[in-house]
Amino acid sequence: MYAYDELDRTLINERVSEFRDQVKRRLSGELTEDEFKMLRLQNGVYLQLHAYMFRVAIPYGTLSSKQLRTLAHVARRYDRGYGHFTTRQNIQYNWIKLSELPDALADLAEVGIHAMQTSGNNMRNVTSDQWAGVAPGEIEDPRIWSEILRQHTTLHPEFSFLPRKFKIAITASDHDRAAIKIHDIGLRLYRNAEGETGFEVLVGGGLGRTPFIAKTIKPFVSRRDILSYVEAILRVYNQYGRRDNIYKARIKILVHELGIEKFAAEVEEEWEHIRDSALTLEDSVIEEIRSRFSYPAYDKLPHMPEELKKTAHDPHFEAWRRNSVFTHKVQGYSIVTLSLKPVGGPPGDATADQMDAVADLADKYSFGEIRVGHEQNLVLPHVAKRDLPALWKALDKIGLATPNINLVSDIIACPGLDYCSLANARSIPIAQELTRRFANHETANMIGRLHINISGCINACGHHHVGHIGILGVEKNGEEFYQITIGGRADENAQMGTLIGPAVPYGDVADVIEDIVEAYLALRARPDELFVDTVKRLGVEPFRERVYATR
Amino acid sequence: MTSPLQQKIKITGPSMVTANRTSDGIVIYRTAQQGWSASLSDAAVVRTSDEARALLAEANADDVGAVGAYIAPVELKDSGEIKPGNLRERIRSKGLTIDLLPA
Numbered sequence: 001m002y003a004y005d006e007l008d009r010t011l012i013n014e015r016v017s018e019f020r021d022q023v024k025r026r027l028s029g030e031l032t033e034d035e036f037k038m039l040r041l042q043n044g045v046y047l048q049l050h051a052y053m054f055r056v057a058i059p060y061g062t063l064s065s066k067q068l069r070t071l072a073h074v075a076r077r078y079d080r081g082y083g084h085f086t087t088r089q090n091i092q093y094n095w096i097k098l099s100e101l102p103d104a105l106a107d108l109a110e111v112g113i114h115a116m117q118t119s120g121n122n123m124r125n126v127t128s129d130q131w132a133g134v135a136p137g138e139i140e141d142p143r144i145w146s147e148i149l150r151q152h153t154t155l156h157p158e159f160s161f162l163p164r165k166f167k168i169a170i171t172a173s174d175h176d177r178a179a180i181k182i183h184d185i186g187l188r189l190y191r192n193a194e195g196e197t198g199f200e201v202l203v204g205g206g207l208g209r210t211p212f213i214a215k216t217i218k219p220f221v222s223r224r225d226i227l228s229y230v231e232a233i234l235r236v237y238n239q240y241g242r243r244d245n246i247y248k249a250r251i252k253i254l255v256h257e258l259g260i261e262k263f264a265a266e267v268e269e270e271w272e273h274i275r276d277s278a279l280t281l282e283d284s285v286i287e288e289i290r291s292r293f294s295y296p297a298y299d300k301l302p303h304m305p306e307e308l309k310k311t312a313h314d315p316h317f318e319a320w321r322r323n324s325v326f327t328h329k330v331q332g333y334s335i336v337t338l339s340l341k342p343v344g345g346p347p348g349d350a351t352a353d354q355m356d357a358v359a360d361l362a363d364k365y366s367f368g369e370i371r372v373g374h375e376q377n378l379v380l381p382h383v384a385k386r387d388l389p390a391l392w393k394a395l396d397k398i399g400l401a402t403p404n405i406n407l408v409s410d411i412i413a414c415p416g417l418d419y420c421s422l423a424n425a426r427s428i429p430i431a432q433e434l435t436r437r438f439a440n441h442e443t444a445n446m447i448g449r450l451h452i453n454i455s456g457c458i459n460a461c462g463h464h465h466v467g468h469i470g471i472l473g474v475e476k477n478g479e480e481f482y483q484i485t486i487g488g489r490a491d492e493n494a495q496m497g498t499l500i501g502p503a504v505p506y507g508d509v510a511d512v513i514e515d516i517v518e519a520y521l522a523l524r525a526r527p528d529e530l531f532v533d534t535v536k537r538l539g540v541e542p543f544r545e546r547v548y549a550t551r
Numbered sequence: 552m553t554s555p556l557q558q559k560i561k562i563t564g565p566s567m568v569t570a571n572r573t574s575d576g577i578v579i580y581r582t583a584q585q586g587w588s589a590s591l592s593d594a595a596v597v598r599t600s601d602e603a604r605a606l607l608a609e610a611n612a613d614d615v616g617a618v619g620a621y622i623a624p625v626e627l628k629d630s631g632e633i634k635p636g637n638l639r640e641r642i643r644s645k646g647l648t649i650d651l652l653p654a
């Protein structure tokens with residue numbers, strides 16, 4: 001957990017009263033929509049198809065049980081009793097009234113939650129690994145660095161009017177759970193050959209209309225220099241970024257147009273001016289931030305407690321344990337992922353009742369802490385193994401024990417045309433149909449790890465480019481069609497998927513995906529050859545043939 | 552569907568003007584009585600681009616009451632009933648097409 005200081009609390013509260021005044025002036029007509037739009041966007045308020053949408057930040061995906069209860073309260077009191085967890089460690093409410101938004105913000109502020117920089121052309125929520133601080137083999141907790149960057153860039157005048165939005169993600173593990181290669185800046189914390197910890201810095205990743213995998217701009221930047229180095233990148237971007245054309249304004253386009261070497265040289269030159277400035281991070285500053293993160297007082301517990309042995313004969317429990325329970329860095333504890341992908345449900349949605357129940361379970365079994373991951377699932381990061389059977393029973397009761405983590409029905413999907421004013425086509429009903437087709441756990445398990453990502457338009461909020469199977473909604477003569485790509489991935493080996501052929505109509509999508517999966521099962525070299533690896537080995541051709549032979 | 556917020560004003564069939572209500576964001580339709588209604592059946596239907604332009608201008612003039620007004624197609628039934636002219640408007644007028652709870 002992270003304890004905010006007085007400065008943060010004052011800032012958040014001031015922001016709420018400022019926005020209350022702005023809303024009042026908007027409703028009385030003193031402010032026009034043109035004048036108000038930027039102000040509401042600075043507070044996470046979009047206008048969608050049916051209503052205002054309100055996006056709230058969950059910095060580096062860490063929540064206390066008290067904060068989660070407040071998120072539940074906002075869903076219940078000001079919305080329709082549910083919220084949507086997004087791919088960037090935010091939560092979105094879909095039905096908020098403008099007139100009630102200041103009250104919702106004030107309630108959130110009481111627990112240190114806000115919506116600053118969840119939209120607009122500024123530094124967005126600095127995301128991180130949802131297993132930060134508990135993953136075995138991690139170099140150190142990457143959230144310390146998310147927090148340092150968050151503090152430095154929040155409401156920083158120089159970074160409040162960037163050419164376009166700017167997203168940073170940080171990981172400190174070999175396996176990248178934060179999708180750093182599709183961010184404007186990706187930071188990988190590691191220890192170099194000399195034993196010093198620092199960052200590999202990647203730049204220019206992003207999806208949307210013009211997708212790019214981030215490139216390494218500097219293989220090693222020491223910890224003390226990371227702030228000045230990131231600032232140097234932002235300055236070069238601020239100076240050269242294309243403000244004239246919204247489609248070319250992201251840093252990925254600048255990096256692509258200049259080439260990574262030239263861009264790196266510009267950054268290097270800028271960095272020379274500022275690297276030995278106040279931006280240098282002395283150890284004391286890092287320690288100060290580190291000390292604000294608190295970790296549970298873990299007990300010394302056995303690796304294999306009696307409670308676990310006793311329940312091992314229950315096949316339902318075992319299926320869940322094998323799928324959703326992961327190794328913790330401390331013996332006797334586990335990391336537990338809570339699937340927000342029930343069969344037939346909208347991916348990433350949780351009801352207020354579920355949020356309250358998870359908060360209670362976190363208090364009982366996870367030292368009051370909850371995490372949110374970019375895969376749109378929740379995590380209880382510190383569960384004693386002896387508590388797993390009891391936790392499982394409780395989760396099952398509230399519909400959060402679907403054993404499908406990383407399987408074909410653990411689908412990442414954006415809101416699509418059911419909510420989003422930019423959409424071409426619906427995403428959620430496609431996801432729901434697919435979860436029904438692959439509802440059988442044995443089948444899904446036999447298929448193995450397979451990530452399906454769905455976006456309702458080219459903005460790629462559902463990360464379709466990097467789905468093992470990506471589904472993109474397009475429009476043809478007023479009808480919903482979907483382009484299908486295969487072979488993408490979002491992890492440390494990130495790459496874009498390849499289009500398999502012409503777009504297919506709404507009603508065919510689930511059949512096409514079933515065909516692709518059947519083709520994979522017939523083609524894979526061994527049962528443990530993953531879908532993406534089969535695609536890598538054989539290319540898209542055999543899949544294309546299978547899908548289009550009869551269409 | 553191209554975002555209607557960017558459209559040029561040229562209609563090819565019966566159309567209406569729709570927006571979201573400023574205070575709570577709900578979907579509203581411009582009526583022939585120079586007001587707004589939450590019901591599509593109350594919408595003023597226009598048939599020419601000039602009429603559409605005029606209705607939109609009138610709607611935009613009410614900056615306090617409504618946000619993001621734009622022109623959208625409707626389908627007119629023989630009975631006189633007004634139906635949404637595309638999927639986007641169907642979803643806006645009838646609500647989500649999905650089950651919110653797992654089923």
Ligand code: HEM
Binds near residue numbers: 046165182420
């Ligand atoms: C419903 C309201 C939403 C709107 C209006 C919206 C709008 C956009 C736009 C315009 C972009 C492209 C930006 C660019 O390339 O410069 C984008 C990208 C993105 N959005 Fe959304 N989005 C919405 C909801 C969501 C949701 C629900 C999620 C998570 C599930 C999400 C996550 C993302 C991510 C991860 C990207 C990144 C792609 C990139 O960095 O290039 N957004 N969004």
Ligand code: SF4
Binds near residue numbers: 414420422458459
């Ligand atoms: S991908 Fe498109 S349809 Fe989906 S949420 Fe983003 S902007 Fe909306």
